[in-house]
Amino acid sequence: MNWSKYSAPLAFYPLAGKMIPWFSVVAALAIAVGLYIGLLVAPTDATQHDSYRIIFVHVPAAWMSMFLYVVMAIWAGIGMGLNARLSFMMAQAIAPTGAMFTFIALVTGCMWGKPTWGTYWVWDARLTSELILLFQYAGVMLLRTSIDDLRRADRASGVLALVGVVNIPIIYFSVQWWNTLHQGASVSMTAAPKMAAIMLTAMLLMTFGFWMYSIAVILARVRCVILERESQPAWSNPSAAPEVAEAR
Amino acid sequence: MYWGSVSEFLAMGGYGLYVWTSFIITALGITWEVLALWRRRAAALADSHGILRSTE
Numbered sequence: 001m002n003w004s005k006y007s008a009p010l011a012f013y014p015l016a017g018k019m020i021p022w023f024s025v026v027a028a029l030a031i032a033v034g035l036y037i038g039l040l041v042a043p044t045d046a047t048q049h050d051s052y053r054i055i056f057v058h059v060p061a062a063w064m065s066m067f068l069y070v071v072m073a074i075w076a077g078i079g080m081g082l083n084a085r086l087s088f089m090m091a092q093a094i095a096p097t098g099a100m101f102t103f104i105a106l107v108t109g110c111m112w113g114k115p116t117w118g119t120y121w122v123w124d125a126r127l128t129s130e131l132i133l134l135f136q137y138a139g140v141m142l143l144r145t146s147i148d149d150l151r152r153a154d155r156a157s158g159v160l161a162l163v164g165v166v167n168i169p170i171i172y173f174s175v176q177w178w179n180t181l182h183q184g185a186s187v188s189m190t191a192a193p194k195m196a197a198i199m200l201t202a203m204l205l206m207t208f209g210f211w212m213y214s215i216a217v218i219l220a221r222v223r224c225v226i227l228e229r230e231s232q233p234a235w236s237n238p239s240a241a242p243e244v245a246e247a248r
Numbered sequence: 249m250y251w252g253s254v255s256e257f258l259a260m261g262g263y264g265l266y267v268w269t270s271f272i273i274t275a276l277g278i279t280w281e282v283l284a285l286w287r288r289r290a291a292a293l294a295d296s297h298g299i300l301r302s303t304e
Contacts, residue, residue, distance in 0.1 A: 039257075040257075050263045051267060053263075054266065054270045057271060100278075104273065108273065111269050111270040112266065213278065217282065220289070227296045228292050231297050231299050
């Protein structure tokens, strides 16, 4: 199988369409089982009581917000390195989903903070750097829409996305580097999880579900982006001049 | 099953407001995104001048 042909947006379009239902079904199943375990089976937490159940959406959303930003920046980097249009389209398709998960992470964090800390918001390092991530997503999206020339828009927003990656380790390690109100990581790559197995199972299922959901909606969005861009009148074709003028 | 009754489940040990707000906002965000994509796709298809005919 010749995979390189799928670097052409219109060749990738039907392949993406075939993948969307699979990722959607897996996402729905994982989220359904995750919600069932997290809300109905898992017992209450000894110190945070039932407010801890917010982590079943908060932590997966926060992880996705950081992960999607890195993936977006990588696609933008590939786009700039290989001058590949589909890569920029992927970067463009990821940004709104990443922004949505950042927003969800922030709002559910407020909902967790009020009963736990007694305040919805505090300017500690973790919360502030995550808020900056939301502004970064907004900046990447706004910069793209503010430049008419698609190739310049791709490059400018790609550079902004790549530079902004510096914030991701700041968010992740903020709870270690600074004395934050936000608690430290409950789950990390290097240490045993500091939570009960049943709670961890629910959280990982929700994370997997959000991940599969992200792939499904990003593929759906990149199909829209492909349609929107590829159906633009050909700028180099003189016979399309009236259409070009109309599109401007 | 951890809960004894439906009202106990909805109360979430007194944290119902915060827990359910979190889950509902997440559900609304996902629903909004899917609906917005649906509309964007319809608009993109309507403006596509039939370019997909060449791929299918």
